[in-house]
Amino acid sequence: MTEARRPTLRDIAAALGLSINTVSRALGDKDSVSAATRTAVQAEAARIGYVPNSLARSLVLGSAMTLGLVITNPSNPFYAQLISSIELRARAEGYSLLLLVTDESAENEQRATDALLRSAVDGAVVVPVQAEWDHWRRVRDAGIPMVFVNRDVPELDCDMVGVDNERGGYEATTHLITGGARKLLVLEEDLPITTTADRVAGFHRAMADAGLEVSAESVRAVPTKRYDSLALPWQPEEAYRFAATLLAGGERPDGIVTGNDYFALGLLRALAELGLSVPGDVAVTGYGDHPYAGYLQTPLTTVRLPATEVGRTAVEMLVRRIKQDSTERPRKILIRPELMVRASTTG
Structure with a gap:
């Protein structure tokens, strides 16, 4: 039996008589490609089931285009809604999510920080356990921007957004x-x-x-x-x-x-x-x-x-920190709830 082969940029280029570079630029929505070519490339990609190789893309861009999300308790309705809001906003910004659950355990949280460092995520949204914080210092010192959500770690002076x-x-x-x-x-x-x-x-x-x-x-x-x-x-x-x-x-x-x-x-x-x-x-x-x-x-x-607003704000703060404002002073935002x-x- 012949093993199924993953469709590539070369397959799209061969089918349309284009260069691989042109196909890559068309799929990346680059302005240097005409609308007609972009439409044809996207249609062929959909037809053959082409999926971008995120690892290769991260090597080219110098970015994994992945955000870590470390959460304590997804059974909590607030956090369930928060996860949904964060995923939606991250996707709109072009990022995937790596979800890590700590179960309110400091030991699990240390494992989560190890996973973040191994995965080379671009940044992390974190609901901290608030028991220990040295492992979060390691993440920060590794150059991974973080936004704490709903609970702060004042010792690290990072961005934070939560409910008042x-x-x-x-x-x-x-x-x-x-x-x-x-x-x-x-x-x-x-x-x-x-x-x-x-x-x-x-x-x-x-x-x-x-x-x-x-x-x-x-x-x-x-x-x-x-x-x-x-x-x-x-x-x-x-x-x-x-x-x-x-x-x-x-x-x-x-x-x-x-x-x-x-x-x-x-x-x-x-x-x-x-x-x-x-x-x-x-x-x-x-x-x-x-x-x-x-x-x-x-x-x-x-x-x-306001779980939806907290999640959206956290991702926007993190993406801004990743892309441009790395020298901006950390901000603490508390969003008012409604009786x-x-x-x-x-x-």
């Missing part, structure tokens, strides 16, 4: 206070990451602005299975059990801010089983605006995260 989570926590809390809540509680995840800390900081600022008391018991960390495998999605049942125990013990807040919509989902069930109405007895906010949030029996007031007001706070 402090603002999100502030607006959710202020909304409950404006609606009449005075004894507020936060249910947050127990991960040592800046996104959680920023939301809690927003809660504290809103309470201080309203002159309301905050105690050590005002912010509760929900024990989650994510400690066993940090890449697991949030589990509503964990917030349900935690809230049911807390509320059955006599805790009676009139407003609860949750750090994600999954926690809000578990909380709503716990409140219903205890005979507490939402928002009559307890007003509830979520965070993330996941697809089900507006379709619950009591539609959930929550904070919508989606629904029945869980307004009745």
